[in-house]
Amino acid sequence: MKHRTLGRDGPTLHPVGIGAMSFSNFYGPTSEADSHAILDAARDAGVNHIDTSNIYGMGTSETVIGSYLAANRGALDHFFIATKGAIRRNPEGAGNIFDNSPAHLEAELDGSLKRLGVDAVDLYYVHRRDPAIPIEDVTGTLAEFVKQGKVKAIGFSEIAPTSLRRAHAVHPVAAVQSEYSLSTRAPELGLVQTCAELGVALVAFSPVGRSFLTDTPLTFEAAQTLPFLAGNPRFMQPNYDANIAAVGPFQALAAEMGLSAAGLAIAWVLAQGDHVLPIPGTRSVAHFAQLLEASDRRLSAADLRAIETVLPVGWAHGDRYSVPQWTGPERFC
Template sequence: MHLRKLGPFQVSAIGLGCMNLSHAYGAPVSAEQGERVLLSALDAGVTLFDTAALYGFGANEILVGRVLKPHRQKFTLASKCGMQGVDVNGDGKLLRVIDGRPQTIRKTCEDSLRRLQTDVIDLYYLHRWDKKVPVEDSVGALSDLVRKGHIRSIGLSEVSAATLRRAHAVHPIAAVQTEYSLWTRNPEIAVLDACKELGVAFVAFSPVARGFLCGQLQDVNTLDAKDIRRSMPRFAPDTYAANLKLLPAYQQVAQEVGCSPAQLALAWLLHRGEHIIPIPGTTSVAHLAEDLAAVDLRLSPAVMARLDALINQKNVVGSRYNAQGNSEVDTEDF
């Protein structure tokens, strides 16, 4: 497995986003299947595992902690705070809440350490910037956790270049995590270059466009009732039908290169910059192996240019988030 720099760590050029095993795309997989995927990733050379307090309202951290505890020295562990499940109404039902207050960050870290069965989290992200709290205050709380030895480095998720610079002035930021793929180009506005300038790794989540670039999802009406894509404008039936028209030419490039559509999407990201680390998620060991093989692909400048022209912010239909989701992120928008 090729390596890339992430803060003080050298990690696999492709990491594993663990969310899919417990959260967001329908019913979670069985504990046994989750264990198979995690251990297969470790065996294949993946050394960056990414989870969060939000995923499954703690269930994903519990899974990752239980399965990977015996191998803790072999990988870089990333988790997130600032967005988690809270019993707001006192009825036992957890609701997603964004809360970046220092006291909440400290409590969330304690809970995550317990669930992950570890003494230290290598990379701890602010999952969303709580706009009611100055980012300097939230990052200050994270820097206190670094000094106490509870976390080793700090990350930010879905922030703008300006917010990154404000945070970086308080404490060095190791990584920014934001959605990035051929069909989500927002990082190219400013934050991708800001990361490169500041020596910050850029971790790309949803690198295969939440499955769109795999080419296998033809009918969004087949999605699980609880699949988060049902609330995303790009996956509304009419807009998705329009976006599907982009796929045949893209699949033709994959065929010419001699790879799968998913591998082409990941290779494109890896070629966009040495500081970019994609973290695809999957519930399948076979798909995991397919994704990881993308590290060995070499794309010519001509192929990169074709891909850039085929799928980009000018021809993808629909916003990536609904109104609420857009209000919660700080990323630049076209």
């Protein structure tokens, strides 16, 4: 298995990480015991990259990870822990507020460190940009956290290539996190390339298309019980049925190649560059095993052509976000 470097001179990580949003009931009910079982399986498999955020379950995900680290000697030395700040709930109603002020970011970082039970995190992201504050100033705030020893490296989530260049000119950016999968290809229009040029890791969240790129996608009925998916265009009718039909040939192709659909989806993401690190989430140890199938699988040019044939660019029905969900991510194409 070829491990990957996070950033130009960063640590060596397993090619597949864990997206710990799933530890917070975002995609359905789970428990601390279930999440701890996944972390046990990760250690056994050599997976060492955990990605979380202060906003996942309003601290739940970080608390679950912190309780695991406290109960398992040596786990802290094994895991590379990334978390995020900058999103807070709107006290006056629905939606979120993006706050990149130094005071807010530091307060949220301190809260994350306390929940995780650590003195420093390996990587700290600004989860969403506050357009009122220049990204150069925000990068300076993050750089100060590095000087203080609270953060070892910095990153941004869902930013444009131009914003990355501006930030990287102030302080090295180790990683940019963005949704990237066979169903969401926008990062190929500049972000994948800019990250490679600058020596920045592209951390790909939702690499299995929020379950569409698996053998057992969430049912329409199940999706309607989850607030985010119930309002997501790809999980609304008639888009949902059209997407289920579209992934059928991909599931069949994966089976022909001796992989689960999730495994093949992850293999495709890994094939997009050695600087690309997928972080799928799961609530199931069995599903976690499928996500790791691709760790040693190198797709040939013929394999990639076959995948593109069954799922060509633009195959997905519906936008990846609704109008309210688009508030925050930077569009650049």
